[in-house]
Amino acid sequence: MAAEAPRTAVTLMIDGRGITVPKGTTVYQAARSAGVDIPIFCYHDRMPPLGACRMCLVEVQKMSKLQTACTLEASEGMVVSTTSPAVRAAQESMLELLLINHPLDCPICDKGGECPLQDQAFRYGPGRSRFIEAKRDHAKPLSLGPVLALDRERCILCWRCVRFGEIIAGDDALKGFERGFASEVGTPRALPVESKFIGNTIAICPVGALTSRTYRFRARPWDIDPVASTCTYCGVGCSVWLDVRGGEILRTRAREEPEVNDAWLCDLGFFGHGYVAAGDRLTTPLVRREGRLQEASWDEALDLVAERLRASAERGPGRVAFLGGRRLSNEDASAAAGFFRDVVGTPHLDHRVDAPPDGASLGVSWGLRSSLEDLGRGDVFVLVGCDITEEYPVLWLRIKAAIDRGASLVIVHAKRLEIRRHARRELLDRHDRLAPLVAALAADETVASGERVHVLLGRLAMDGPDGPNLLRSADSLVRRVNGTLHIARGRGNDFGAQRFGLLPGEGGMAAPGILQGAAAGAFDLLYVAGSDPATAVTDGAAWESARSGVGFLVVHEAFLSETAQAADVVLPALVLPEKDGTVTNLEGRTLALRAAVKGPGQARADREIFDLLAARMGVVRGHDTATRIEPVARIEPAAAGAGASPSLIVVVADRLFTQGSMAGRCRGLIELAGTAHCLIHPADAARAGVTDLGLVEMVTEHASVVVQARVSDVTLPGQVLVHRGYDGVPVHALARWSPAPAGVEVRPVAPPGGETP
Amino acid sequence: MPGLLKQSIALLRGFLITGRYLFRPPVTVLYPEVKTRVAPRFKGRHWLTRYADGVERCVGCELCVIVCPSQAIYVRAAENTPERQVSKGERHADQFQINMLRCIFCGFCEEACPTGSIVMGQDYELAGYSRASLIYTKPMLTEPYPGASGRDPGREV
Ligand code: SF4
Ligand code: SF4
Ligand code: SF4
Ligand code: SF4
Ligand code: FES
DSSP: OOSSSSOOOEEEEEEEEEEEEEEEEBBBHHHHHOOOOOOOOSOOOOOOOOOSTTTEEEEEEEEHHHHHHTTBBOOEEEEEEEEEEEEHHHHHHHHHHTTOOOOOGGGOOOOSSOOHHHHHHHSSSSSEEEOOOOOOOSSSSSSSSSSEOTTTTOOOOOOOHHIEEEEEEEIOOOOSOOOOHHHHHHHOOSSSSSSHHHHHHHOOOSSEEEEEETTTOOOGGGEEEEEEEEESSSSOOEEEEEEEEEEEEEEEEEEBBTTBBOOOOOOHHHHTGGGGGGTTTOOOOOEEETEEEOOHHHHHHHHHHHHHHHHHHOTTTTEEEEEOOTTSHHHHHHHHHHHHIIIOOOOOEEEEEOOOOOGGGGGGGOOSSSSSHHHHHSEEEEESOOOOOHHHHHHHHHHHHHHHOOOOEEEESSSTTTGGOSSSSEEEEOGGGGGGHHHTTTHHHHHHHHHHHHEEEEEHHHHHHTHHHHHHHHHHHHHHHTTTTEEEOOOOTTHHHHHOSOOOOOTTTOOOHHHHHHHHOOOOOEESSSSSSHHHHOOHHHHHHHHHHSSEEEESSSSSSSHHTSSSEEEEBOOGGGEEEEEEOTTOOOEEEEESSSOOOOOOHHHHHHHHHHHHOOOEEEEEEOOOOOOOOOOOOOOOOOOOOOSSSEEEEESSOOOTTTTGSSSHHHHHHHHEEHHHHOOHHHHHHTTTTTTEEEOOSSSSEEEEEEEEETTTTTTTEEEESSTTSHHHOOOOOOSSOOOOOOEEEEOOOSSOO | OHHHHHHHHHHHHHHHHHHHHHTSSSSOOEEETTTTOTTTTOOOOOEBBBTSOOOOOOOOOHHHHHTTTTTTEEEEEEEEBTTTBBHHHHHHHEEEEEEEETTTOHHHHHHTTTSEEEEEEEEEEEOOOOSGGGGHHHHHOSSSSSSTSSSTTTTOO
């Protein structure tokens, strides 16, 4: 991987060919680099060798027994044969032994056609078996959760899946049980399996023992057209294959890209394609007539929007505002920015729809300040309010690898993160008291002694009551230790929207300003694309008053979202897997999107819609308008709200699996998201008389919701944790934009019908 | 002279053969009123067969799909449920189509089938008035009752 100190090379002979490799290379890798094929099962090149399956036996001169090529280090003058009669005989007997207990399942096995065991049995196997005894018999398949199925009869005990959880993901999701003949794979705790990376074990299992429940029996490899594209969920921008059969994306697989996702994906990416084919996609433009949204033709809808835009221009400049960008491609974002700046002539554009006015998010540009690879070379990682596995899961795999190489992890958060056991230090406090913890870190010897310190400031920190102070403390921390401050903020293609100009221009307002302006009647027309402000704006009331204050609302949407329901014109848009183009990931890298399937009905790409509108406004546009926009100047934060701090506050956290408009339409992910709930600390629960899994009423100054409570020390005393992205907890209704933390009262609700058991 | 005699004898021999066949039953039949029997291993229209207990043999493995040289077969598999056990095991064919216009009646599909489900039958009357009517679907291909295709439903594969 990384360029290391020059090492001496060794030369060895494999099947009569001289091969020179760096010292430390295994015989298997040396053979592979020379194009000599040695069959393997347990070895995986992202993990250290194990030597469990003995499929890779080779003959080495002057060694009395056959050796496992995956564990044997190449040395000078070694003479290796991979095809000698002894090796052939060993390969045949290894396969014969593996197949003693392997069921004759290929016709009904999802791995069939892409199965290393099938291929190697064909190529290296004896073609017959001397074993006539009854095979092992297990109930099949075992469901290990909404996305994973385990068929124990097919498992060849290579331990790849178990070691993936131990070495790569660090979540120990699967473990080996029993010994010898009775060995089997299972979950260490109760079902379902707890992991955000379990899709990878399906990919690396060399047989059909671990299979995907959402892809089950839906296709064979020869039915599939793989399309090389990019995952557009979290912003890491993992390279994927979208496997298409008959115009439908049936599964997603990781595409190797060492600089971004290496060979991995998270489960949101793996199982998150179902929304594209959802039945409730918008297929025709909708126009509000007599108070109801009714189907219309494109011409009708576009003429109406163009007319409203012209009417607004007659009343004066800058009376139109644009919000959104997360779900647009770079090309769409650039077309939108060009259209609103040059054709409509307004500086009021912003993609940061979910940022509150007084946090730290609006003052900095979002994303990493180094490449992912540089980040992976760090020796100290400080996560400030950044729940990395929930927000940027594949980035965590890189940090985990660095930790295994000796780097240290420091967590500053208001919640006990699931990766806490990998941390050198964990500093926890209530959400409104995090800044002093960061300030104190400069004196921490782990951090101070780091040579390449990476501080990741997350959404929970930046948008919290103390955001600006946290930003300042983090900034001075990296100055002191000569580290790098990363703004771990933004999802999807927020980074492309930022890069291609969906930010306020000269004299323009940021998203909260646009909403406040709209409420005050400063705009005739509000235009939304690639976002759902009705649920994304963290102050629900701000959105509602903006909506009622603005005369005309135009929305590009793939689904009838809450924003679309409130719109005057809804234009059906393609989603990213239906478009050719590019996106930008959180390190600023441009990644290609390839249209995998056609869109439904008359849906169009956002960029095309802007071009059609521009033509109606009398401007024919080309596509060389991508201007690079510098981030807006740093806003000096207001002093944090003094005032009395409430005894119990509500904290909104991010979760990987939610009921959002995309993930909420994907089989498997809906189940992973589970039901809405709030997390309450045992001490607070005891005081309020709340029981685990009981219903509670959360009452804030602004709203009250009834939701299930989970009593857990994942949260801290004095704060109730809720997650974004669940219909059951409209988090944007609970609180208002305010620099002070939102107080909350929690009281148990008696279930209808009396006593709690 | 001997030349003429030789030719006349040859002519008579020829008429003799014609005369012999004149009194034998004909080998041609009046199709379509009358139909001939085909050879037992004739490769005619396909059947998806059942086990003796009526359970479908096809498991939707798609081996026939990949082996078919003219790409005439389309299969979409689905999972068996305890309430709806279509075939033995976990998997069955939910959709099964053969495009008879593409099929070259090579019989590879029958050879590839691991469960002995797809077999080539005796029926060769495969004309139609539209292309669509010649895409045979699963209900058309599946035996109405075990053995309807002429194959022994008790056979192993
Ligand atoms: S794991 Fe491979 S060899 Fe085993 S039944 Fe499945 S396809 Fe066949
Ligand atoms: S389930 Fe697959 S990856 Fe895991 S041990 Fe068994 S064969 Fe190996
Ligand atoms: S008989 Fe040959 S051409 Fe016809 S469906 Fe079977 S494999 Fe295909
Ligand atoms: S007919 Fe046979 S080969 Fe074709 S899908 Fe069914 S079981 Fe498989
Ligand atoms: S690959 Fe070498 S022992 Fe398994």
